[in-house]
Amino acid sequence: MYCRNCGKEVHPQAVACPSCGVPPHLEKKFCPTCGITTQPNQSLCTKCGVSLISGSAAGDKGKVAAGLLGIFLGCIGIHKFYLGYNNEGLIMLLVSIIGGIVTCGVATGVISIIGLIEGIIYLTKSDEEFAKLYVRGHKGWF
Ligand SMILES: [Zn+2]
Ligand SMILES: [Zn+2]
Structure with missing residues (x-):
């Protein structure tokens, strides 16, 4: 750009x-x-x-949408894809599915919790902070 x-x-x-x-x-x-x-x-x-x-190249992504996606669909990293963090999203997706099979669902549970925590973190940020960290910036995790 x-x-x-x-x-x-x-x-x-x-x-x-x-x-x-x-x-x-x-x-x-x-x-x-x-x-x-x-x-x-x-x-x-x-x-x-x-x-x-x-x-921004990523567009003005909604804080609430990203937060809710993290909370409800965080186990497959949807909130990462939503924010344009394709690598991080892919990691969550693969760990959740492949890791989940290998560990009988433990990895999927861990990823779900990470998504849940990240979703809550997004929702607790102010709009400006959220845009600065996750939309204009690139804070891949938490
Ligand atoms: Zn300049
Ligand atoms: Zn132009």
């Missing part, structure tokens, strides 16, 4: 832009997809048509 503050190319999960030091999703001066100049109140990029409101 392009830094929305300085327009330089930056890793989508970077906490701060290496060129300007500002979180790359914080400002609204440049399009994250094509890098052209945008207005702060613009909702769509005039060049590439991408939505500028979501503020």
